[in-house]
Amino acid sequence: MTVIAIVVAFVVDFGIRVTAIIVVPRNRRPSSAMAWLLAIFLIPYLGVLVFLLIGSYKLPKKRRDKQQAINDFIIETTEGIDRVSNDHPWPPWLRSVVELNRTLGAMPLVGGNRARLIGDYAQSIAEMTADVNAATKFVHCEFYIMAYDGVTADFFAALGNAVKRGVVVRVLLDHIASIRSPGHRQTVRQLQKIGVIWHFMLPVQPLRGRYQRPDLRNHRKVLVIDGRVGYMGSQNMIDRSYNKRVNRRRGLKWKDLMTRVQGPIVNGLNAIFITDWYSETDELLVRETEAITPDVIYDEADALDCQVVPSGPGFDGENNLRLFLALLYYAQKKIIITSPYFVPDDAMLYAITTATQRGVEVQLFVSEIGDQALVYHAQRSYYEALLKAGVEVWMYRKPYILHAKHFTIDDDVAVIGSSNMDMRSFSLNMEVSMMVRGASFVREMREVEDGYRALSRRLTLDEWERQPLRSTVLDNLARLTSGLQ
Secondary structure, eight states: OOHHHHHHHHHHHHHHHHHHHHHTTTTSOHHHHHHHHHHHHHSHHHHHHHHHHHOOOSOOHHHHHHHHHHHHHHHHHTTTOOOOOOSSOOOTTHHHHHHHHHHHHOOOEEEEEEEEEEOOHHHHHHHHHHHHHTOSSEEEEEESSBOOSTTTHHHHHHHHHHHHTTOEEEEEEEHHHHHTSTTHHHHHHHHHHHTOEEEEESOOBGGGTBOSOTTOEEOOEEEEETTTEEEEESOOBSOTTTTOHHHHHHTOEEEOOEEEEESTHHHHHHHHHHHHHHHHHSOOOHHHHGGGSOOOOOOSTTOEEEEEEEESTTSSSOHHHHHHHHHHHHOSSEEEEEOSSEEOOHHHHHHHHHHHHTTOEEEEEEESSOSSHHHHHHHHTTHHHHHHHTOEEEEEOTTEEEOOOEEEETTTEEEEESOOEEHHHHHTEEEEEEEEEOHHHHHHHHHHHHHHHHTEEEEOHHHHHTSOHHHHHHHHHHHHHTTOO
């Protein structure tokens, strides 16, 4: 190598490092900026290439503009429908959380709802199938992963039969997640065969002019039938092994939680679908938006107040993280968190450990084993700090992956949805959560949590401190990479 080549290489390398220091930290968390700078400084050329590919965690401006337009539309069309129950006193802090959610995600809190939890995987699909079979107007179906297999065949058949009855059936499925699933081509053929109108969400198709950061994904799971019944939660429309040979070889089975809702809140879920449909197709479903006006309102004493909270890179703020932090700081007695992928940022870790220091009981349910090695080890790296702070860590026994995503605050409020408590769900994924105020729903959620506890073992600090050095090394290395956003 000539002297000139060495000088050029040095100047380029130096320029990369200086430019990175200026560009990378801008509007980025310090932990994320440090992770990127570390990658770029250690492996400059590869680090820069990866940063250029996935360094931007925002959707393209055109798509963000669409999100803002639909937010403005939702605010206009839902003005004045914030009907809520006053039969029981609100926690004094709840109104400010409702206002936070309305400001960030545009959706109002609405009363007069029913909601029922479904924790059995097969039962959930069976109930969704039955409601689709009863559809008379429209079916809006949106899943992160949707696959045609032996478990979901009846659901696909129900969609096809609805089309034959003259029902308008629209389907959205995430592009990257779906094409990575075994049997993807068969799924596409089946969607075409049954005659539904379907589109990929966040397609990565650069030759067609469709491109954004490839790991920005739509992680939502929403089903709306006729505007009268809705489903949302953590479960994808696929066999609980995800049809992967490695999962079947390990005997892995996913454990999820869905909720079936009725009442005005169904229109909020429908608005989420309408937003995503508009973003992917440029088609605003004007007739369906009329359903945002409350339809059936339940007046019984245990009717629920509910608020849908969308989040993701289409919004300026991390809506789900802000909601979770507010509730964690307001909790007075008990916090129970269930999250399959628990990789908190500093703010969430402080909120949880501060809660225990305030005398609040905090329990965390996670899986004993993991299906994603990097996330699994990154998650484990937080256990020591949590255990030392007094958090009870419960590990759901293998071979099940506890994939449910929810938490309860005191006896007043519960949140359920698609969002994990990790930095991917806070910043990179499009998610949907539902905040529910109602003692009956919280009691039902606590029964679910009691069921988890019966099938879990509690991790102790003594056990944790006896783990081998190699596990500590793997956990800490994985924690470093979790900041790359």
